[in-house]
Structures are given as structure tokens and as C-alpha cells.
Amino acid sequence: MTPAPAEQFALRLHKVSKAFGGVQALNQVDFEVRAGEVHCLAGENGCGKSTLIKVVTGVHQPEQAGLIELFGEAVDRITPVQARQRGVSVIWQDLALFPHMSVAENIAFDDLVGLRPQSVRYREMVERSGEVLSRLGVTMDLAAPLNDLPIAQRQVVAIARALMNDARLIFMDEPTASLTQSETDRLLDIVRKLSAAGVAIVFVSHRLAEVLDIAERVTVVRDGNLVGVYPTEGMTQARLGELMTGHLIEHEVVARDLPDADVVFEAKGLSRQGEFADVSFDIRAGEVLGLTGLIGAGRTELAHVMMGLRPADTGEMRLEGASYRPGSIRDAIKRGLAYVSEDRLSLGLLQKQSIADNTVISILQKLTTATGLISDRDKAATVNHWIRELGVKIGSPEDAISTLSGGNQQKVVLAKWLATEPRLLILDSPTVGVDVGARAGIFRIVRTLAEEGLAILLISDEVTEVMYHSDRILHMADGRIRQTYDPRDITVPQLEERIYA
Amino acid sequence: MRDLLRPYKIELRLAVVLALICIALAVAAPQFATLPNLTSLLNNSAVNLIWAVGLLVVLIAGGIDISFAVASSVVQYIAAKLLISVGGGNWLLGFLFCGSLGILLGLLNAWLIHGFRIISIVVTIATFNAFFGLLMFFSGGRNIYDLPDWWTARIFIFEYENAQGIWSELTLSVAVMIGCVIATWALIQRSNIGRQLYAFGDNPEGARRAGVNIAVMQGVAFGWMGLMAGIAGLCQVNIVKEVVPNALYGRELEVLAAVVLGGARLGGGKGTILGCILGVMFVAITQNGLNLLGVSPFAFQMIIGAAILIAISTSNIDLSLRPRRKEARS
Numbered sequence: 001m002t003p004a005p006a007e008q009f010a011l012r013l014h015k016v017s018k019a020f021g022g023v024q025a026l027n028q029v030d031f032e033v034r035a036g037e038v039h040c041l042a043g044e045n046g047c048g049k050s051t052l053i054k055v056v057t058g059v060h061q062p063e064q065a066g067l068i069e070l071f072g073e074a075v076d077r078i079t080p081v082q083a084r085q086r087g088v089s090v091i092w093q094d095l096a097l098f099p100h101m102s103v104a105e106n107i108a109f110d111d112l113v114g115l116r117p118q119s120v121r122y123r124e125m126v127e128r129s130g131e132v133l134s135r136l137g138v139t140m141d142l143a144a145p146l147n148d149l150p151i152a153q154r155q156v157v158a159i160a161r162a163l164m165n166d167a168r169l170i171f172m173d174e175p176t177a178s179l180t181q182s183e184t185d186r187l188l189d190i191v192r193k194l195s196a197a198g199v200a201i202v203f204v205s206h207r208l209a210e211v212l213d214i215a216e217r218v219t220v221v222r223d224g225n226l227v228g229v230y231p232t233e234g235m236t237q238a239r240l241g242e243l244m245t246g247h248l249i250e251h252e253v254v255a256r257d258l259p260d261a262d263v264v265f266e267a268k269g270l271s272r273q274g275e276f277a278d279v280s281f282d283i284r285a286g287e288v289l290g291l292t293g294l295i296g297a298g299r300t301e302l303a304h305v306m307m308g309l310r311p312a313d314t315g316e317m318r319l320e321g322a323s324y325r326p327g328s329i330r331d332a333i334k335r336g337l338a339y340v341s342e343d344r345l346s347l348g349l350l351q352k353q354s355i356a357d358n359t360v361i362s363i364l365q366k367l368t369t370a371t372g373l374i375s376d377r378d379k380a381a382t383v384n385h386w387i388r389e390l391g392v393k394i395g396s397p398e399d400a401i402s403t404l405s406g407g408n409q410q411k412v413v414l415a416k417w418l419a420t421e422p423r424l425l426i427l428d429s430p431t432v433g434v435d436v437g438a439r440a441g442i443f444r445i446v447r448t449l450a451e452e453g454l455a456i457l458l459i460s461d462e463v464t465e466v467m468y469h470s471d472r473i474l475h476m477a478d479g480r481i482r483q484t485y486d487p488r489d490i491t492v493p494q495l496e497e498r499i500y501a
Numbered sequence: 502m503r504d505l506l507r508p509y510k511i512e513l514r515l516a517v518v519l520a521l522i523c524i525a526l527a528v529a530a531p532q533f534a535t536l537p538n539l540t541s542l543l544n545n546s547a548v549n550l551i552w553a554v555g556l557l558v559v560l561i562a563g564g565i566d567i568s569f570a571v572a573s574s575v576v577q578y579i580a581a582k583l584l585i586s587v588g589g590g591n592w593l594l595g596f597l598f599c600g601s602l603g604i605l606l607g608l609l610n611a612w613l614i615h616g617f618r619i620i621s622i623v624v625t626i627a628t629f630n631a632f633f634g635l636l637m638f639f640s641g642g643r644n645i646y647d648l649p650d651w652w653t654a655r656i657f658i659f660e661y662e663n664a665q666g667i668w669s670e671l672t673l674s675v676a677v678m679i680g681c682v683i684a685t686w687a688l689i690q691r692s693n694i695g696r697q698l699y700a701f702g703d704n705p706e707g708a709r710r711a712g713v714n715i716a717v718m719q720g721v722a723f724g725w726m727g728l729m730a731g732i733a734g735l736c737q738v739n740i741v742k743e744v745v746p747n748a749l750y751g752r753e754l755e756v757l758a759a760v761v762l763g764g765a766r767l768g769g770g771k772g773t774i775l776g777c778i779l780g781v782m783f784v785a786i787t788q789n790g791l792n793l794l795g796v797s798p799f800a801f802q803m804i805i806g807a808a809i810l811i812a813i814s815t816s817n818i819d820l821s822l823r824p825r826r827k828e829a830r831s
Contacts, residue, residue, distance in 0.1 A: 059710075081712040096707035098700050100770040109700060112693040113712045119691050 009072065010035045010169040010200035011056060011088075016066030018051055025051040026062075027224045033169065035071075036198040038191060040205070040215035040232070043244055044435040045405040048224040049204055053171050057083045057090050071168065084110060089162035090171040095154055097146055097161075104129040104142040107160045132160045136190050152183035159190060163199075170194070171202045176210060177433050180295040181461065181500070188214050206435050207462070208237040220244055237464070245437040251464070254447065255471045255487040261285045262320070264455040265306075265424050270315035275301040276479035279315070283424065283455040288446060290466030290487075291459045293476035293499060299459045300342060302476075303426050306457075307339045308332040320423070333362065338417035340410075342429040342459075349401050349413060356383045356397035358412055363419045386415035390445055407438020414445065425449065428459045443469050463496050475499060511764035512776040515812070519783050522790065530793035536661065536669040538789070546785045547674035548733045548740070550778065552756045553763075554685040555729025557777045560760060561689060562722035563702035563769025564621035568610065568629040569726055570753040573734035575632050576602045577744045580735070581645050589649035599731040606632070607727020611719040629753070636746050645744040652735075653742040674736040681729060686774045688725065698722060702769025758805055759784040762812050783808070 013031040017024070026048045033039045043049050054060045056068065058078040068075050070086050078086075097106050104122075107129035112120065126142050133140055138156055146154060155175055162170050172191075176184045191201055191214055205211050211218060212232050220227040220243045227243050238251055261284040270279040276298035283289045291299050305312045308326025317324040319335055326332040332339075349358050360367060360379050367382065369375045383397050392411045394404065401409060410430060417425065427446070431439045446469060450456055460466050466473050466487075473485040475498065485495065527534040552569055559566045580598045584590040590598070606628075613624045659671035689695035701708040701718045709715055738744055763780025765772030787808075788801050 079712075080710065084712070092710070094706075096704065096710050098703040098707060098770065100703050100766070101699065105696065109696075110711055112696045112700075114693065115714060115717055118693045120693055120696055 008034055009069065010037070012067075012069040013052075013056070014067040016055060016068060017063045018055055018060060019063065024224050026055065028066075029221065029224070029226045031219055031226070032229070033200045033202055035168070035200055036195055037217065038195045038201045038203060038215045040203045040211045040218040041221065042208075042211060042218050042240060043221035044437045045407060047221045047244075049221060050173070052221070053090060053173065053202075057088055057171070081113070084165050087166055087168035088171075089165055089167035089169070091155070091158045091162060091173065091175060093174045093177065095158045097154060097158060099147045100145055102143050102145060103140055103149070103157055106146050106157050107132060107164050109161065110165050129160065129164065132163050135163065136160060136193065151178050152180070152187070155179070155187060156190070159194075167199060169200045169202070171204070173204045174206065174433065175203070176205055176207060184210065206433065208240050208436070212237065212240070222246055241436045244435075245440070251468050253468060253487045258284045258287050258471065261287065264320060265324075266318040268316045268318075270302070270305065270312050270317065272301065272305055272310070272313050276476075279481055281474055281481060283457060285423075285455050286450050286453045287472070288450050288456045288458055288470045290470030290473040291457060291476060292461060292463060292466045292473060293482075295461055297476045298479040299476055300428055303339060303428050303457070303459060306332070306426060307337060333420055336421075336423035337426065338420055338422035338424070339426045340413050340417055340428060340430055342432060349409060351402045352400055354398045355387075355392075355394055355401055355404070355412055356380070358401050359383045359386055359397075359415050359419060362416055382419060386419060390415055391441065405438065406433040407435060407441065410434055410438070410442060411445070414442070418449070422454070424455045424457065426457045426459070429461065430458070431460070431462070431465065463492055463499060467492050467495060509773065509775065512773060512779055515763065515776065515779045515783060519779060519786065522783075522786060526786070526790040526793070530790060532793055533790060536663070537667050538793075540659070540669045540671055542785055542789055543675050544670075544672050544740070546781055547672070547678040548737045549752070549756055549759065549785070550678050550781045551681045551729050551733040551736065552752075553760050553777050553781045554682055554774065555726040556756055556760050557765055557772050557774070558685060558689060558698065558725045559621070559722045560765040560767065561702050561769060561772050562698045562718055563705060564614065564719070564722060565625065565757075565767065566610065566621065566723065566726050567625040567753055568606075568632055569730040570749040570751070570756070571629050571632045571636070572603065572606045572727065572730045573737065574746055574749045575606065575636050576731045576734040577738055578636055578640055578645070578746060581648060581738070581744050584649055584652070585647075589651070591651055595652060595735055596732070599735040600728050601731070603727040603729070603731020603734070604724045605727065606730070607723040607725070608720055610727075611723035614723070615716050615719045633750060640746045642746055644746070648738065648742070648744065652738055672740065674740055677732060677736050681732060682774060682778065685725070685729075690774070694721060699770055704770070755784060755805075756781075758809055762809060
């Protein structure tokens, strides 16, 4: 095999290593991205993906031995600014944009960085950022503060900012995590457009379907080691998941019939103006009911009504046969409902507080002693029980929750709600930002809980998720329940077709 | 036109409120809308506005400073001693000494904040106390009267005598104030350094990743505040013609209130010169109007407190009523 000429590569890493303290985050990793290629970097959380990006962009310095080549030139001790000047840009998951600045200034911001005083030319800024956006085929109000834009458009602003720096290699870290299906499609279109224009894209995503759709090749990293480089043609999601985790991820329909189980929750003709209409369904004890549909179909809104976060206009809810009309989320919790929200990071967890505090936050009154103070012993016992039960990987219960990976954070959210001893658990997009291996862990827990008799409403826009983990599937569209499916009678492609049609 | 005004929503609202107050005062208190009253309003606001633009820069960069008014006193005292020891000096030396002493005190704050990763409110409460304690200790609380002649000389940039023989004048401090306002506007609105200050205040981690030099930004923000505090101290001596160690103690909250009223965000990344001017004018005109109407000075404090609460709570309502969430999911 003859080696390709160097300039065909946007990036080449040869035996690059990086250790933090005693932990080998990257171990002699090789990684190549061809010019203009869409390349996926796949691996579980903590496998070394972020470290790799940070080494290439100069945030971290690699260890001596390795070799990094950018556009055919070896680089050594690069700084973030130098990386940018050489045409490498990163679109971080949090985008690193400035919420109170205008769209134009966000796009052109990097021109302003530096300590040599220069005057700001706003007109030129607006012109140039407008040009870049039109190259992406997007029009946007350039004077609007970034704050006013939906996340999908902020994502586009971040891409435009990278192009403004004449980026020829762009890393995108989980760009689709908070986008709807149609927004994701539009983003992928832009990625294809960039690739056709000769810009190499390294795409990091937990949504394997998307990865296989957009990328030409995928590099898999596990525990800091290179597993291999594979063409996406002929690759399946199951095989990719297996390569990432190192063990086979089972995908099989587990639906079962529960004719004898009691109905735990029942909704009849539930409506709320502008959100959903005439929604009727029931959930039995021990049942996992999948609720899927496009984002915006009214699924989360329905969950909010069930949890008493807002009232229904018309219709009726019954909980274990009795009328149920929650006036607040406290009512709902008292009656035995639990809700793992889609927005774990801001709503579900107190990021700066400890794992232990987060676990017991919703049951504090149960832990108080006669003196009205919290019993440390009961608290520790509760926390330890759930950490063991759910297999949360932690250092100490007193560590801040933000030190955990996405999957483990989600388990703590689960623990927090399970501690309230609910009879109905609502899981709203429980795997957003959670990697393949940890997803499997979470669904194992879901299955065990169901077998213990808990009723579970599983809301997800990933068809495979409801398909392989629920007993029945409700399809919701435009605020109405379209149909109920038995996972045993339908295939993933059939279901996808009906949802996306 | 709507586009041009959009970034100035808070300022626009404040301007409308201020105009209404002015009209009401002009009707209720005949002395209000007279030239002598308006010029004295400007003269009396000069020091506050110089501080305010300095503080604005700190707030934009995501910090806060409690120590600037006391820092001005420290600068006055040391500069007076130094100038007397070099035989009196002149305006140029005065600006040089006061400006550089002010910058030094500001950089001390910046160093403590950046070097030891302490939040700015804690650092500046500490330096506020330390500056004041040291000043009272070394000065023994004694005033300095025998200042160089140039420093206490009255210099007018505008004079007018009306038919009744009442003089209207604008003092040198007003000219200095205008200079400080323009310089600060150029820094934060027209220079790349200023835009980096906004970025740093808005999203510190994002700014760091973009390669913004955080240490320098802290230095610029607090150094600028210090420079303004030094200049304000110089001007205040020219107005009162003596150095009184505890004269400025307590003024910092009034200035902070004015800047926040003007729309500067305590979390950083937001605030304009226009809002800052309007905020200072709002505070000054309210005080002046209540005086003219013969209302107790305590009412003034109440009104400023209420105005801040109203301004901040209504600007939050603006935010939450925007149907952002819906838009995002359409």
C-alpha cells in the first residue's frame, strides 16, 4: 500500500498519548482525517474523544513522543489561537458563544481577540457575517442578540463563526443533542455542503443513526485506545455500538402482555389548548408504555400536565381508580408520580451540589428526625442504597454532581425520583447526552423496575428506544394520539416511516 | 429604526421616565427648569458620572467594585502629600499622580481577584475596608486645607449672568467628566479591547476558549475603574477645596444604584454609556427635585430603592414573556 501524499490529509495523529495524573486518557492513538471528509469520532463518554479534540486544538499538550500533522505540516506545542489561525475550529457542545452580543458580533468575534488595540468596524462586521451565512444558505437577523435565537440557529451561528476563521477542519461535539429532527436534517445538509466545499468535518454524536448517515468513515476509540477505523458503508448501529462498548448491545423486542395487571393511570379526553387534544390512554402496573413522535408533538406538554406543572383544559385523569387532578408538582409527587425531565442539566439536578444532596432532595421531609433536622445516618443509608441499586459509578457521595458523566448523572436523577417511591415513573428523553453503554445500563434499570411492578411512561423521539424497551407504543403527532402499536407487530423502519411521514 | 433602538430598550424606557419626571418637576417646582439649577445639577453630578463610567466597565466585564469611592479618598490624600512635597505641581502633574495612583489601586484589586481566584465583591469589600482603615490611620482623620493654589482655583468652562444677577456656571469637572465619558465610550464600544471585555463578562469560559487574555481583561476593567476613581478624586478636591479623608465614604452604593438603573447587568456582558448617563441623571434629578419640593432627604433613599426594584423586576418580566421556548420547538 502506498501512503497517500500528506496534503490530502487535514489531520494526522501518530501514536499520540496524553495522561492526566495516573489516568491514560489517550494511549498511542492514530487518527486521520482526509481533506473535505466527514469523519465520525465514536466512543463512550470518557473514552478520550474530548481529550483528542483538545490535544489537536492546543487546549492540552500531548506527551513528547507522538506526532501531529495539520494539513501536511507537523505541529508542536500549538496554542488555541494558533490552531485557529491554521484553520482548525471546534464547535463545542455548549457552543461557547456570547448570549448578549448580536449575531454578527458572535460570528466575527475572533477577529477582535488580541491585545493590540484596534477599532471595531461594525459595518464590515455585519457585511462579512452576512456573507458567511449566505454561503451556508441561511438568512438571519444579524442585529438580534444571540439570546433571542433558538438553539438550532445558535448552532448555525457557531458554524458561521468557524467559517469566518477560514476553517478547513471543524470539530463538532454533539451538535445535534438538543435539535429537533427537522433541525437536525438542516444541520446535516449544512455539513454536507461544507464537506463538498473542501472543509473536513469531525463529527461527534451519540446518535449512531445520524453518524452512519453523515460520515464516510468512523474512528472508534475505547478507554483511550484506538479500536479501529471503519467505512460507514455496510456498518450497522448494533455493530458500531458493540465496537464502542466492547460488548454486544442486545436489541430485541421485550414487549409482553399484562392482561391481569391493575391500571395505574388513566387519561380520558385530555386537552390543553395549543398543546394537545383529546388524549386518552392507560398504563398498567409493571408496564413500560412508549410515547414517541416528533419533537413538538405535545409529548412533554402532556407529561407536564400529568405532573401538575400546568392544568388541563378539559378531560379527566384517574390514578389507581381515584380522580386525579394535581394542582402542583408537590401534589403529583405525593400521589406517587415521578418525572425525569428531558432537561436534566438545568431542571433535574442541582449541578453544584453533591451527589448525596441531589439524591435526597425530593425526600428531605422523610429524613427529618423529631428535632426537625435531617438525620445524617438515614440520609447516608438512602444514598448508599440507591447508588448500589442503580450501579452509579462515583468517587464519593460528597462529590459535586457535575463531576459525573452524563449516564451516571441520569442514574442519580433516577435515584432521586425512585427515592420518593413512586407508582408511575415518567421518563422524558432519558438518554439525551448519554452514551451507548450507559444507555443500555439505564434501560436495564427501567426493565427491572417494571418487573417490580412500577408503571413507566417512556417518552423518546428515538424510535429504536421505544421499540426495544416498551410493552406498547403510543404514536403522538400534532397534539393527538395517532395510533397504538405493539412492538411485536411492527419493525423499526415501518414505525419510522409512519412517524416521519 | 426599531432595529437601531432594540439594543437600547432599557435606556429608552429610562429616558421616557426621566423626561416625565423632568416635566412634572418643571411644573411643580418653578426653580427646577432654570439655567442656574441645571448647571449646578451638572456640576454636582460630575464626580458621580466619572465613577459611574468606570464602574460600568467593571460590571460589563462581570465584576463589581465597592472600593472605588474610598480609593478616590486614598488617591486624594497621597496625591496631596506628594504634590506638596514636589513644591505644588500643576494640573498635568495632578492628573498624572491621581491617575496612576488610581490605576495602581485598581490593579491591586484585579491582581487579588485573578491571582487568588476570589470573586470581586469579596475582594473589593476587603479592599474597601483596608483602604479606609489605612487612610484614617495615617491621616488621623485630619483634613488637608493648605493645598496648591491651582488645585483649588475655580475654573469655569461656561459662565452666564442673568437679568437678576444670578450666575450660571459649569466648572472644569464637567469638562473632565465629558472627557471620561467619551474615552470610556470609545473603549467599550469602539475598541476590540472593549468588545473582549463584554465577551468575558458574558461568557467567561467562551472568551477563554476564544483566546481572550483573561488576566489582562481583569487588569483593564479594574485599572480603568481605578483611573476614573483617581480622576474623580482630583475633581472632587477642586470642587470642595480640601481633602477630607471620610468625605467620599458611602458614595459607592449611590453610584452602583445609578449604573444598575441604567441597565448594566450585574452578571456581566451588558450595559451602555447612555444608560449609565441616564441612571446618574435619574438619581441626581430625583434628589434635586425632592430638595426643591422640600421633601425629607430620607424619601430620596426610599425612592431610589424602589426605582431599582421596579427597574430590575420589570426588565425580567420582559424576558420571561418572550415566547422563546415556543419558537424553539416550532
